[in-house]
Amino acid sequence: MSTSEVTVIGLGTLGAALAAALIRTGHRVTVWNRTPAKADALVAQGAARADTVAEAVAASPLLIVCVFDTAAVRELIGPYGSALSGKAVVNLTTGSPEEARSLAEWAAARGISYLDGAVMAVPEAVGTPDAFVLYSGSREVFDAHRRSLDSLGASHFLGTDAGVAEFHDLGLLSAGYATMTGFLHAAALVGTAGVTARDFLPLATSWLTGVVAFLADLAREVDSGDYAGGASSVAINQVAVGNIVRASRAAGIAPDVLLPLKELLDTGAADGNGSDSFASLVELLRR
Structure with a gap:
């Protein structure tokens, strides 16, 4: 055959x-x-x-x-x-x-x-x-x-490790789910100001294109373990995510999808790593 x-x-x-x-x-x-x-x-x-x-x-x-x-x-x-x-x-x-x-x-x-x-x-x-x-x-x-x-x-x-493909599959799904869930939260939030998801989409797409480009910096920092001097620090993102959570609650939108990230940022800052890059959160996930 x-x-x-x-x-x-x-x-x-x-x-x-x-x-x-x-x-x-x-x-x-x-x-x-x-x-x-x-x-x-x-x-x-x-x-x-x-x-x-x-x-x-x-x-x-x-x-x-x-x-x-x-x-x-x-x-x-x-x-x-x-x-x-x-x-x-x-x-x-x-x-x-x-x-x-x-x-x-x-x-x-x-x-x-x-x-x-x-x-x-x-x-x-x-x-x-x-x-x-x-x-x-x-x-x-x-x-x-x-x-x-x-x-x-x-x-x-x-x-040759038969499990590696499934790890990649789950990792890619994780990144995709986070993106889609983030968009749904954003659509709900801007919707309280009368903005439709379709009208919001072009700006979201443009922004996410930049986020995808930024992944190269995150990958480099994760692989090197050097988180000093990053362009986007834990402290900066702690403030930004805190603002999103407060604005969501004030608008009657559940902030639940962001709460795990807020907890990671709060922990990183409390550990004295506020000046480290956003990529340093990977160490908390590993821990």
């Missing part, structure tokens, strides 16, 4: 998008889902339907799994360890770093090559230049099946 043969197990919105992207790029795709009807559209596009997980496992040298959680991964492929021996499993199910490492150990004990991954795209963007996918685990699987993986989005191999 050639590496152009791929099985996709799990046809939720993301799994179906993965299978469709593989079909579009000329792969021979076998699909399986608990609800067989979810495969109908993919079969119409050229996929082969597997009636059982056993058939799905046997169909291809490369198995991509994208289901609800890690427990479902174990339930579905766990009974087929011997049948998977010598094959490659790419797990794109959302999980924790610990779960990824545990699955990698399970696979290694059975002669299965394991690669963990995280899709950083909405289903509609899979297979387009807007999508990228993070991988960690077996370098051999990544190299051997790179063409197939690139069909899903730009591929990034992050190391």
Whole structure:
């Protein structure tokens, strides 16, 4: 069997998008889902339907799994360890770093090559230049099946520790959630002055573009551990965040999303680090 043969197990919105992207790029795709009807559209596009997980496992040298959680991964492929021996499993199910490492150990004990991954795209963007996918685990699987993986989005191999991709996934989600939550708080706050979120958006976008550029300074300071002389000190930000919290409360807007940051800034200042850069807060997070 050639590496152009791929099985996709799990046809939720993301799994179906993965299978469709593989079909579009000329792969021979076998699909399986608990609800067989979810495969109908993919079969119409050229996929082969597997009636059982056993058939799905046997169909291809490369198995991509994208289901609800890690427990479902174990339930579905766990009974087929011997049948998977010598094959490659790419797990794109959302999980924790610990779960990824545990699955990698399970696979290694059975002669299965394991690669963990995280899709950083909405289903509609899979297979387009807007999508990228993070991988960690077996370098051999990544190299051997790179063409197939690139069909899903730009591929990034992050190391042989199977948990690293999940750490990156969670880190990127954390940064994204903080940004979106901050925008929602800002929209609620300016909304009390009669400003719509749409009218506020251009200024917010311009401001955040500058914030993104500032991340390079933060990264340099975090990696060096040198927080002296930063352009944005703990003390300056302590005042700014305090003002936001007070203004929010006065306007009847909950400041809850900012309270953890205020606590970090207050602690940093109380520890005598008010003149250190904002990046120094990472030491409090580590502590």
